[in-house]
Structures are given as C-alpha cells and as structure tokens.
Amino acid sequence: MAILFIILGGFLVLGILFWMIGVRVIPNDKIAVVEKWWSPKGALDEKIIALNGEAGYQPELLRGGIHILSPLMYKVHKCSLVTIPQGEIAYVFARDGKPLDPTQTLGEVIVEGNNFQNVRGFLNHGGQKGPQRGIVREGTYAFNLAQFIIITNHKTYYLPLGSKSEEGSIENMAKILKERNGFTPIVIKGSDDEVGIVTVHDGPSLNKNDIIAPTVGDDASNNMTYHNNFQDSEKFLKAGGFRGRQHQVLVEGTYFINRLFATVQFIEKTIVDVGFVGVVVSYIGPRGEDSSGEGYKHGELVKEGCRGVWNKPLMPGKYAFNTYSGKIVTVPTTNIILKWISNQSGTHSYDENLKEVTLITKDAFQPSLPLSVVLHIDYKKAPLVIQRFGDIKKLVDQTLDPMVSAYFKNIGQTKTLIQLIQDRSDIQEISSEEMKVKFGHYNLDLEEVLIGTPSSSENDNKIEDILTQLRERQIALERIETYSQQEKAAVKEKEFREAESRAAQQQFLTESEINIEIQSNKGKAEYRRALEEASKIKAIAEAEAEKEARIGVGKAIAVDEQVKAYGGPQYQVMQEIMSKFTQAIEKSQTKIVPETLVTMGGAEGNSGNVFEMLMGMLISEKLGVDFNKNSEEVKDDRAKKIKDSILNSLNNENKDDFKDDNTPIIE
Structure with missing residues (x-):
C-alpha cells in the first residue's frame, strides 16, 4: 500500500509540475482556442479577439501536438x-468584426479570411460581425469557435461565452435555416418543369418605380461581376444587384446559395402549346419605342426586353418565364368557336357566359336564335388584340357579344318568323360577309357564321305552332312529290314489264309478224281473186238481168194479152186467189162444205153457197176489187199496175246496167 501511494503521489506531483510548466497536449482531431488571462498590453474594450497580444481570446489556434502555455497566463x-458532410452547407456567424452597415443584413466575404479559418486576416481586412454572406461547403475545418459560430444541419459549433441573448440568436438563426431548407443546395430537376424565382435579402433597395430587380452579372465572360446564378453574393452586389425579387430565374441545375442571402421559390415553366402563341406583357424594363403605328390608338407595342406589350409573340414551347416580372397571355391561333347557346361552350371556354340572342321579328314574334361564330386570330396580330382587350375572354364578353347580338336583332326586325326560318341560308351567307368587316376592325378574321333554328320560350308555344304548320305543309308537298315519283315509277315499271314480256315473247312476235306478212300477202291475193270474181259475177248478173228483163217484158206482154183474152184483170186475180185458197184447203184437209146443206128460199139471184158468197165478199173487200165497175176499166187499171210494177223493178235494179250497155229502158 505504501508503494502504491508513493506511485500515485509521484504522478500527482508530476502532473502538477507539468501544469505549472504549462504543457498542453492537443489531439490531432482537436483544436484549441487560447484565452489569455492577463497581459501587460491591457484588456480589450469592445472586441472579443485580441489581435495585438491583449488579454482575451487569441486569433491563432493550437493544432494537434504538445504545447507549453503557462496556466497562470493562458x-x-x-x-x-x-x-461538413458532402452535399451540405454550413453557415457562419462572426462574433467580432466591424459592425454591419444600416443597409446590410450579412457580413461581407473576406477572401483573406481563408474561408473563415484565418481570424487575423478576416478582422484585419474589414471582416464584419454577424451572419456572413459566405458559406462553408463540405470538408473538415479548423475554426476558431471563439470568433465564429458554425451552424450545420445537425449541430451548431461554438465556444460558449455565457451570453443568453447570443444563444437565443444562434438558435433562431438555425431554425430559420431549417425552415428554408438551407443546409442543402438548391436542386432543380428538368423533369419537374420548374424554375426558381430568387429573392435577395441583402444589398441596396429597389427604386420606387421598380417592382422587381433587373438582371445583373449574368455575363460569364466578365469574371469580376459574374455571380454564377447568385452563388457568389459579393459579385452579385458588385455587379449592381438589388435586394428583392429578381428578374433572373434559376433553371435546371444544382445551386449552392446562401439562404440567408437569397431564398428561392419554385414555379412551373410557362408552356405555350401548339395552336397558341404567347403575348408577353412585361412589367419591367426601359420604356421602348411604340411599334404599333400611327393608326393604332389603343396602346403601344414595344420590343423585347422593354416594359409593355412585346410586339413579337412567343411561339409554342416551354419558357423559363418569371411570372412576377410579367405575364404571358396565350392566344389561340386555331379556329375559335363561340356559341351563343345556353349551357354550351367551345373548347376554349371563352363563351361560357353567352346565350341565345332574343329577337323581335317583323310579325311580333320573340324567338331565341342560337348562333355559332367561327373566328381566327393571326398570330402576328395577337399582340394587337391583347394590347386592345387584355385577353380573349374580355374581347368576347365586352365586345363580340353585344356586337353580334345587336346585328342579329336588327336583322330580326326586318324578317317575319317564317322568313327567318326559310331564309336562314341567305341570312347566314350575308351575315358572314358583312360581319367580316366588323371583326376585321378588331384584328380578327371571321371564318363563318352558323345560324341555328329559332326557338320559343318555355311559356310560348306560338312559334312551335308555326313550325308545326310548316312541317305539315312540307309533308304534304313531299307526299305530292312522292306520289308523282311513284306514278313515274309505275309507268317505268309498266314499260319495263312490257319490254320484259316483249323480250320473253320475241320469238312469237317474230313468228306472228311473219304470219301477218304471209296473211297480208294471202289477203292481197284473195282480194285480187275477189275483184276478179266480182267482175265475173257482175258480168253474169248483168247478163242475167238483161235476160230477166227481156223475159219479164215478154211475160208482161203475154199477161196483157191474157187479160185481154179473159175479159179483165179481176177475173185473173180471182183465179189466182182461188187457186191459192184451194191449195190451202187441200193441205189443211178442212171440210169447207158441210155434210148437210140448208138452203133458204129467196129470190133467184140469191141462191147458191153461202160460204162462196162470204169468201167472195171477203176477197173483194181485201183486194179492193169493185165488181160493179166496168170490166174494161178494171182490165185497163190492172194492166197498168202490172206494167208499172215490172218497169219499176227493171229500172231500179238494172237501169245503170242497161244504160252501160246502151240498152233502152222499157217504157
């Protein structure tokens, strides 16, 4: 135990000795900030870093190794x-340096500061305290954390100085950077079809007449001012950039931008589809010369880059257009169909507020007239249209609608309802020609006017009654035409059937025609024979007539002689009658003489057969013979009658023949 205590005591004494000597061991993955306790040069008043050996934090760092510094002084x-991890950004806050100017929000970038690792160079060359414009990219850095506070995505590096307000300020700064996603670069992908709108938070303010900062420092050939899309804040300001929303936009790419210096808003690219052009209305730029001409009194057209309506539209395509510095009004170059029909609209929906035109006709009807107008805008004239009306919707609602409605109301007053219906084609053609002039006045090309069928209101059926009458009239006319065509068809069918039958009987027709010809020839032969036979018969007849005439004459002479011989004609007549009567009784076998004869007494002249007396009286009465006449008179009269009869017969039948033969007629 004693040896152990001796060893521990020795280490303790050795440590105290090293401490008193000032031996400091700094690992290679560490740095050391030296703070001087006291100095013959005195202490600092307002600064934190002692550049001239004063008491305070020293600008130089101790790197890895063994250093001897007296603990009594340091x-x-x-x-x-x-x-800093790859693909991330770190921000710097300087505790010491020159104060920021009233218009500044960030400290200037000091090149001599060696990316904030040279504190003495930073301070000696005008480094400013506060948040810095410069940023720290990926890598490992030896920062003097007494002078600089380094804010990264995951940690804030600084040497605590005991000030609560400073800690609060650092925490607020880190929070803002996280909200702005400031620890990663700005990446704009081409597939997103987006552009970045940059708003700069440092630098001089815009003029009162400007709403957006003009583009500066975008010339890559000028290395002094080219800020490479706001990534070099110092060059941006040196190029004359202003704070505020910038006209210059960011397109596809990766940008390491200090989010304390500038923030980025993403908007979609402006797409001008096929069939459209884009008319640019610029809110920024210098005042340009008017290119619309003296005859155009509705505004000015300017060249590209000037403030106002550009005289050349954008053709179909994608544009990285800053919608804060202007707008692009798309104008269709294909045909536009405007429908004056309720609850219907064309493809472009410019006519969604239009409805049928209400007319008052000459005969006091009030029909609603549906219309469709087809128009076209020349892409070269599109800027003129936008300059005049603002957009196509306003053109339709404020100009075309009242103009077209008034035009057709005027036409309706000159037409009756039936004329309006029946003359629709003529009205459509005339209106197309006349309205082309009116549309041309507004730089529009009218293609066609299409007129629909007039209709009545919901509570008015009079127009429908008129239409019904017209339909019935037309049906009647169509029926007449149908019957006429059917009649013609029947005639044609009859002709066809006859032709068909004739074709089917052609053989028989041919044979019959031949037979007719044969019979005709036979008839002609028979006719000749008949003529010859008639001539023969005539000759025979004439001969027979002459024979009969001569026989008759002979008989007449003989009768005359007989009459003379028998004493008169009445006896001859009686003889003939009695001969005929006798023959009749004989044939009938009638008993004309009774078996018993009763005779009556009387005078002498009255005796005889009663039947004979009755017959005599009957015959004499029927023949008109007067038995009391003289026999000579009766004889002469009878002969004369017979003679006349024969002569008449001969004269009537053969008079001409006798004359032809030069034969004398018997007198």
Missing part, C-alpha cells in the same frame, strides 16, 4: 474540428 479551450 487558458486553453479544446474544441472539435468541424466536418
């Missing part, structure tokens, strides 16, 4: 080396 504060 206090050594061992600190860890600061390591």
